[in-house]
Amino acid sequence: xxxxxxxxxxxxxxxxxxxxxxxxxxxxxxxxxxxxxxxxxxxxxxxxxxxxxxxxxxxxxxxxxxxxxxxxxxxxxxxxxxxxxxxxxxxxxxxxxxxxxxxxxxxxxxxxxxxxxxxxxxxxxxxxxxxxxxxxxxxxxxxxxxxxxxxxxxxxxxxxxxxxxxxxxxxxxxxxxxxxxxxxxxxxxxxxxxxxxxxxxxxxxxxxxxxxxxxxxxxxxxxxxxxxxxxxxxxxxxxxxxxxxxxxxxxxxxxxxxxxxxxxxxxxxxxxxxxxxxxxxxxxxxxxxxxxxxxxxxxxxxxxxxxxxxxxxxxxxxxxxxxxxxxxxxxxxxxxxxxxxxxxxxxxxxxxxxxxxxxxxxxxxxxxxxxxxxxxxxxxxxxxxxxxxxxxxxxxxxxxxxxxxxxxxxxxx
Amino acid sequence: xxxxxxxxxxxxxxxxxxxxxxxxxxxxxxxxxxxxxxxxxxxxxxxxxxxxxxxxxxxxxxxxxxxxxxxxxxxxxxxxxxxxxxxxxxxxxxxxxxxxxxxxxxxxxxxxxxxxxxxxxxxxxxxxxxxxxxxxxxxxxxxxxxxxxxxxxxxxxxxxxxxxxxxxxxxxxxxxxxxxxxxxxxxxxxxxxxxxxxxxxxxxxxxxxxxxxxxxxxxxxxxxxxxxxxxxxxxxxxxxxxxxxxxxxxxxxxxxxxxxxxxxxxxxxxxxxxxxxxxxxxxxxxxxxxxxxxxxxxxxxxxxxxxxxxxxxxxxxxxxxxxxxxxxxxxxxxxxxxxxxxxxxxxxxxxxxxxxxxxxxxxxxxxxxxxxxxxxxxxxxxxxxxxxxxxxxxxxxxxxxxxxxxxxxxxxx
DNA sequence: TTGTACGCGTTATCAA
DNA sequence: TTGATAACGCGTACAA
Numbered sequence: 097x098x099x100x101x102x103x104x105x106x107x108x109x110x111x112x113x114x115x116x117x118x119x120x121x122x123x124x125x126x127x128x129x130x131x132x133x134x135x136x137x138x139x140x141x142x143x144x145x146x147x148x149x150x151x152x153x154x155x156x157x158x159x160x161x162x163x164x165x166x167x168x169x170x171x172x173x174x175x176x177x178x179x180x181x182x183x184x185x186x187x188x189x190x191x192x193x194x195x196x197x198x199x200x201x202x203x204x205x206x207x208x209x210x211x212x213x214x215x216x217x218x219x220x221x222x223x224x225x226x227x228x229x230x231x232x233x234x235x236x237x238x239x240x241x242x243x244x245x246x247x248x249x250x251x252x253x254x255x256x257x258x259x260x261x262x263x264x265x266x267x268x269x270x271x272x273x274x275x276x277x278x279x280x281x282x283x284x285x286x287x288x289x290x291x292x293x294x295x296x297x298x299x300x301x302x303x304x305x306x307x308x309x310x311x312x313x314x315x316x317x318x319x320x321x322x323x324x325x326x327x328x329x330x331x332x333x334x335x336x337x338x339x340x341x342x343x344x345x346x347x348x349x350x351x352x353x354x355x356x357x358x359x360x361x362x363x364x365x366x367x368x369x370x371x372x373x374x375x376x377x378x379x380x381x382x383x384x385x386x387x388x389x390x391x392x393x394x395x396x397x398x399x400x401x402x403x404x405x406x407x408x409x410x411x412x413x414x415x416x417x418x419x420x421x422x423x424x425x426x427x428x429x430x431x432x433x434x435x436x437x438x439x440x441x442x443x444x445x446x447x448x449x450x451x452x453x454x455x456x457x458x459x460x461x462x463x464x465x466x467x468x469x470x471x472x473x474x475x476x477x478x479x480x481x482x483x484x485x486x487x488x489x490x491x492x493x494x495x496x497x498x499x500x501x502x503x504x505x506x507x508x509x
Numbered sequence: 510x511x512x513x514x515x516x517x518x519x520x521x522x523x524x525x526x527x528x529x530x531x532x533x534x535x536x537x538x539x540x541x542x543x544x545x546x547x548x549x550x551x552x553x554x555x556x557x558x559x560x561x562x563x564x565x566x567x568x569x570x571x572x573x574x575x576x577x578x579x580x581x582x583x584x585x586x587x588x589x590x591x592x593x594x595x596x597x598x599x600x601x602x603x604x605x606x607x608x609x610x611x612x613x614x615x616x617x618x619x620x621x622x623x624x625x626x627x628x629x630x631x632x633x634x635x636x637x638x639x640x641x642x643x644x645x646x647x648x649x650x651x652x653x654x655x656x657x658x659x660x661x662x663x664x665x666x667x668x669x670x671x672x673x674x675x676x677x678x679x680x681x682x683x684x685x686x687x688x689x690x691x692x693x694x695x696x697x698x699x700x701x702x703x704x705x706x707x708x709x710x711x712x713x714x715x716x717x718x719x720x721x722x723x724x725x726x727x728x729x730x731x732x733x734x735x736x737x738x739x740x741x742x743x744x745x746x747x748x749x750x751x752x753x754x755x756x757x758x759x760x761x762x763x764x765x766x767x768x769x770x771x772x773x774x775x776x777x778x779x780x781x782x783x784x785x786x787x788x789x790x791x792x793x794x795x796x797x798x799x800x801x802x803x804x805x806x807x808x809x810x811x812x813x814x815x816x817x818x819x820x821x822x823x824x825x826x827x828x829x830x831x832x833x834x835x836x837x838x839x840x841x842x843x844x845x846x847x848x849x850x851x852x853x854x855x856x857x858x859x860x861x862x863x864x865x866x867x868x869x870x871x872x873x874x875x876x877x878x879x880x881x882x883x884x885x886x887x888x889x890x891x892x893x894x895x896x897x898x899x900x901x902x903x904x905x906x907x908x909x910x911x912x913x914x915x916x917x918x919x920x921x922x
Numbered sequence: 923t924t925g926t927a928c929g930c931g932t933t934a935t936c937a938a
Numbered sequence: 939t940t941g942a943t944a945a946c947g948c949g950t951a952c953a954a
Contacts, residue, residue: 176724178931189941194933202939224700225647226931228638229946243667245867250663254656257684266699268649269682271670286679287637309632311589399867428871435873454658454812455868458841460848591947602925607949615923639947642930 177218185214197222228287236266237481238288238312240279240303242295244271246425248451249295252317255474256292263482265289280309288312290481294474313484317477319370321494326480328473329496332450335466336374336420338501339448343418344382348446351379351418352387354406354426356395371422371450387416391426399429406433415439417446424449424456424465431459447506452499461505468499590631598627610635641700649679650894651701651725653692653716655708657684659838661864662708665730668887669705676895678702693719701725703894707887726897730890732783734907739893741886742909745863746787748879749833751914752861753791756831761859764792764831765800767819767839769808784835784863800829804839812842819846828852830859837862837869837878844872860919865912874918881912 179190179197186193188207195201196211197220203211228234237260242249257267268286270279283291291310294317296303304322307314316327343351353375372388379386389409391402410433421427427449434445441447441461449456452467480493592603592610599606601620608614609624610633616624641647650673655662666682673680681699683692704723707730709716717735729740756764766788785801792799802822804815823846834840840862847858854860854874862869865880893906 176931179933180931190931191933191942192940194931195940198933204939207939223642223931225638225641226946227933229636229642229930229948230932230934232946234638244657244663244670245660245667247658247660247663250657250660253682254658254684257657257682267682269666269670269680271667284632284634399871428868431873432871455841458812458845458872460844460873589947592949593947603948604926605924608924611949617923620923636947639930640949642932642946643948643950645930 176223177220178223179220182211182214182218182220185218186211233289234287235264236268236286236288238268238270238283238286238291240270240283240291240293240296242271244269246295247453247455248424251453251470252294252474255470256294256478259474259478263478279303280306283310283312290314290485292317292477292481294318294477313481313488315477315481315484317473326484326493328477328480329494330468330473330499331496332370332466332468332499333374333377335499335501336371336450337378339420339464339466339507340375340378340382340418342501342503342507343420343446344384346418346446348418350387350416351384351420352389352416353420353422354389354391354430355422356392356426357390358393375420391421391429399425402426402429403433403436406430407436410434410437410439415445417444419445419447421447421449424451424453424463427456427463427465428459431463441506442508448501450499452502456502457504459506464504464507465502466499467502469497473497589636590628590633591636592633595624595627595631595633598631599624646702647700648677649681649699649701651681651683651699651704653683653704653706653709655684657682659708660866660868661837664866664883665707665887668883669707669891672887672891676891692716693723703727703898705730705890705894707731707890726894726901728890728894728897730886739897739906741890741893742907743881743886743912744909745783745879745881745912746790748912748914749784749787749863750791752833752877752879752920753788753795753831755914755916755920756833756859757795757797759831759859761831763800763829764797764833765802765829766833766835767802767804767843768835769805769839770803771806788833804834804842812838815839815842816845816849819843820849823847823850823852828858830857832858832860834860834862837864837866837876840869840876840878841872844876854919855921861914863912865915869915870917872919877917877920878915879912880915882910886910 179193182193183190186207188211192203192207193211193215195203196208197215224235239253239256241253244250244253253267253269260267268288270283270286290313292315293303293307296318304316304320304324307325314325316322316325317330318327319330319332321327321329340351353372355372376386389406391406406429415434415437419427419430421430427447430447431441434441434447439445441463448464448466450466452465452470456463456465476495476497480495483490483493592606595606596603599620601624605616605620606624606628608616609621610628637648652666652669654666657663657666666680670680681701683699703726705728706716709731717729717733717737727738729735729738730743731740732743732745734740734742753764766785768785789799802819804819810818819842828847828850832840832843834843840860844854844860847854847860852858854876861877861879863879865878865883869876869878889908889910893908896903896906
């Protein structure tokens with residue numbers, strides 16, 4: 097490791113300690129571009145120092161696609177290229193062009209080629225509004241999801257987006273912080289061919305009570321079943337039970353469940369779901385005393401406030417030696433509370449979350465979690481929805497997937 | 510703390526250790542619903558044990574909104590209620606109904622009331638395709654964002670969604686893992702009134718080279734400026750310099766920068782941006798030797814692979830005593846690498862990330878970061894876009910916001 | 923204050 | 939293999 101001198105900003109970096117000194121990727125390209133209408137020529141130099149292949153491929157695209165912006169019409173609206181424009185240039189009718197574009201019906205090969213060339217030159221792209229008006233299909237799917245800032249929801253949206261895009265559909269993301277009624281109305285006002293409801297763990301029950309008002313085919317993804325519509329069910333129970341049994345096997349005495357809701361004479365509705373039931377069931381089977389901890393009275397409480405609540409609880413009641421959290425968010429908040437109070441994981445407390453967030457692995461110690469097979473679930477949801485759209489009268493479609501316990505150091509004593 | 514007996518699943522929980530034992534929220538509601546066409550009556554009991562007020566409000570909605578699904582037409586398409594349907598019932602023309610719905614033009618109060626009542630009864634919602642076709646406005650905005658599984662992007666999308674929704678616009682989320690060309694094409698094919706480009710840190714330069722092909726008004730949000738279009742600029746330099754100066758003041762000798770890209774004779778394009786420049790500049794000013802560490806040759810490398818690369822680097826070259834990371838993701842990956850190798854933060858290494866992700870605060874020790882004022886940035890972006898849509902010919906709109914260093918324990922020696 | 927006529931861009935249908 | 943026609947639902951322009 098040689099010693100280096102300081103240098104001014106903007107100068108080349110001489111020699112640095114570096115993990116990647118294998119190759120210098122610098123290349124210079126002369127990029128020639130010709131405007132289609134004006135015939136104007138442009139040349140610009142581009143220096144590529146990037147290993148990302150797509151950049152190099154894009155140089156070609158830039159060269160071939162260079163074109164001026166379309167002129168605007170007198171009324172200020174952008175003049176877009178329509179089927180008729182292409183038809184006029186090609187000397188055919190818009191119907192022929194339509195057939196070529198859709199790839200359906202009989203068109204003479206020569207005609208097809210001409211039309212395609214012109215369409216490309218004019219940079220044609222179909223007006224979806226016109227098509228939707230005629231066909232009644234918008235080629236879009238609404239996704240109703242929970243708060244995207246929850247990585248769990250973001251992940252679902254991402255996976256679904258990949259699915260839809262692959263099938264040539266677009267995604268409309270719906271999400272409201274307000275009344276569910278607004279969400280339902282928004283859904284109906286949104287021109288889509290179908291709806292997927294996902295990641296609304298806390299609201300799904302309420303939502304389902306209103307979903308008769310959604311006019312489009314509708315698929316549920318989640319941890320509750322439905323009697324009225326297609327759904328994908330995530331079965332968390334086996335993994336929850338496995339986690340508790342691991343804690344028992346590790347000799348832990350006081351195994352508690354951290355959830356959302358008010359714990360009173362009756363469990364809060366928020367927690368009368370599958371995870372809580374599984375926890376209570378296995379605790380009963382093991383002859384243990386259940387302990388329910390409310391980290392947050394409702395879902396709309398900030399993370400730091402939950403940390404405060406949990407610290408208060410642990411200070412007042414002492415800390416259990418095994419903690420099962422309703423989701424990874426709360427597991428992370430519990431982690432923070434435990435750290436603040438000086439507890440050690442896993443020596444003093446075992447900790448496990450639920451959702452399978454990748455971030456869990458990065459904490460010290462790495463945090464265990466219960467993971468759902470999200471890729472498969474999302475793929476299946478899209479499959480169900482496509483089938484339902486194609487034929488609204490097919491019988492009820494349902495599947496369930498088992499979640500899997502991911503054991504990391506936070507669960508290994 | 511009394512001792513408790515186990516109980517069977519599904520029974521009431523007798524008495525539990527609990528943080529919230531204040532109140533039992535159980536209420537029972539009889540819900541009466543009447544079908545509008547059939548006159549059929551339904552009653553169901555709902556038990557509310559939730560503190561979430563919206564649930565209670567929704568009971569009323571359910572009662573008033575109950576309605577059967579619309580019948581389907583012979584051709585299978587869902588029969589939707591149109592302006593004409595309402596007009597027929599109300600004994601007016603569709604134009605009158607249109608005026609009422611848009612709230613524009615003169616309509617007699619009595620007529621308006623009748624129309625509104627009927628529209629509500631028929632559960633009318635406007636066909637966006639028809640409106641878009643006529644007006645050329647879709648009421649939708651495309652957001653081109655990076656990978657939503659990056660919390661940074663998810664946050665932006667969330668904030669923008671709130672902005673758009675508040676203005677009565679819808680959001681179309683565009684994102685491709687493939688060629689940028691596809692993304693551009695998708696943008697044009699998507700019927701939207703405008704585009705916001707955000708969170709494409711790694712690709713924004715490439716993208717900008719192609720953005721002439723985007724037909725709609727377009728706003729950039731990011732850490733690079735543009736000469737050709739409206740943009741919001743996040744100025745990270747002052748905060749980066751502040752972080753380095755803090756490390757210097759703390760007596761740290763070897764202050765390195767962890768970024769993405771290949772470090773060779775020339776810095777990779779990925780890292781020839783504002784953060785790297787600010788780092789190099791302040792190191793130069795302080796008379797220090799810069800050290801650039803490539804955690805990942807390109808952006809599409811998995812987090813765990815980056816951890817591996819970083820560990821390899823630290824094992825080979827030893828560990829710097831101050832680390833500045835290009836973003837929070839990489840800061841978290843660096844954290845994991847340091848933990849695996851037994852380094853202590855902040856005793857052995859000071860660590861700071863960049864993005865202002867909330868999750869940073871939950872690590873032990875809490876990790877410092879550089880935060881952009883995202884709410885303001887997103888609000889401004891939407892403001893710019895609205896202005897540009899209203900009048901495409903207004904002069905270039907630009908603003909810049911300074912990022913702020915958030916000092917936590919990882920930066921306090 | 924309300925109505926008539928027309929066209930936005932596309933495609934289904936039928937005719938040639 | 940291609941063309942003519944009509945219609946999808948809405949809103950602008952103008953007439954009454």
